[in-house]
Amino acid sequence: DTEVTQTPKHLVMGMTNKKSLKCEQHMGHRAMYWYKQKAKKPPELMFVYSYEKLSINESVPSRFSPECPNSSLLNLHLHALQPEDSALYLCASSQDGTSGHSYTDTQYFGPGTRLTVL
Amino acid sequence: GEDVEQSLFLSVREGDSSVINCTYTDSSSTYLYWYKQEPGAGLQLLTYIFSNMDMKQDQRLTVLLNKKDKHLSLRIADTQTGDSAIYFCAEKGGATNKLIFGTGTLLAVQP
Numbered sequence A: 001d002t003e004v005t006q007t008p009k010h011l012v013m014g015m016t017n018k019k020s021l022k023c024e025q026h027m028g029h030r031a032m033y034w035y036k037q038k039a040k041k042p043p044e045l046m047f048v049y050s051y052e053k054l055s056i057n058e059s060v061p062s063r064f065s066p067e068c069p070n071s072s073l074l075n076l077h078l079h080a081l082q083p084e085d086s087a088l089y090l091c092a093s094s095q096d097g098t099s100g101h102s103y104t105d106t107q108y109f110g111p112g113t114r115l116t117v118l
Numbered sequence B: 001g002e003d004v005e006q007s008l009f010l011s012v013r014e015g016d017s018s019v020i021n022c023t024y025t026d027s028s029s030t031y032l033y034w035y036k037q038e039p040g041a042g043l044q045l046l047t048y049i050f051s052n053m054d055m056k057q058d059q060r061l062t063v064l065l066n067k068k069d070k071h072l073s074l075r076i077a078d079t080q081t082g083d084s085a086i087y088f089c090a091e092k093g094g095a096t097n098k099l100i101f102g103t104g105t106l107l108a109v110q111p
Helices: none
Strands: A004-007 A010-013 A018-025 A031-037 A044-050 A053-057 A064-070 A073-079 A087-094 A113-117 B004-006 B009-013 B018-024 B029-037 B043-050 B055-058 B061-066 B071-076 B085-093 B096-101 B105-110
Touching: A004 A087, A010 A018, A018 A031, A018 A087, A031 A064, A031 A073, A044 A064, A044 A073, A053 A064, A073 A087, B004 B085, B009 B018, B018 B029, B018 B085, B018 B105, B029 B061, B043 B055, B043 B061, B043 B071, B071 B085
Parallel strands: A010 A113, B009 B105
Antiparallel strands: A004 A018, A018 A073, A031 A044, A031 A087, A044 A053, A064 A073, A087 A113, B004 B018, B018 B071, B029 B043, B029 B085, B055 B061, B061 B071, B085 B096, B085 B105
16 A cells, blocks of 8 residues: 545635645555655655654745654644645655665655635 | 656547656655546556666556656556546655645547
8 A cells, every 4th residue: 555645625815814734544664754845846845754753844845834643644724825835735755764776765746735825 | 856747738649658757856756656636536656666767667657767857757658538636646755745736647548
């Protein structure tokens, strides 16, 4: 089973709303990722959690707040977003967030949440 | 630098072979990946290759790696309409453990 699930599939929110995106995996992975993808562009890394600790924050604005309540769950809390934050938000997981010459630590992606900010 | 480049668009006829190309700049990359993204969907891992290999075959997919030229290609044999999608190459390794994606190639398969 290489499934990563994300909810909701679609989300429309106003600039004053607070909402959350959710991601779940049951592969026993210890690393989880948030990416943002604009139309016709590659995904851009936002955050990485490894063993439930934030290990990478790619200088993301504070209106995006990640949370990793346990090793299977990853949330992204949204507050006071701007219309330019509209995008597909992808979650991914991998075994532990490390890799080397004998180990790939492949990332598996969820289907994404399509976010529209009005 | 860590730029990964791909041609934007490829059109083929159903039943033909497709070859999608990718060039990267980080010679210390350990693994290189191919992902497929259908419209409105997430990224599906297709295959990956370790940097000390020069070829990997998996059913209709063949990956070729030329490490000297930092060139990666994905060949899809007997291309079907269901193969229509955007294909991203990605590299990992080197200075960081991050996945660096290419610009993506839109493959259009004509019936």
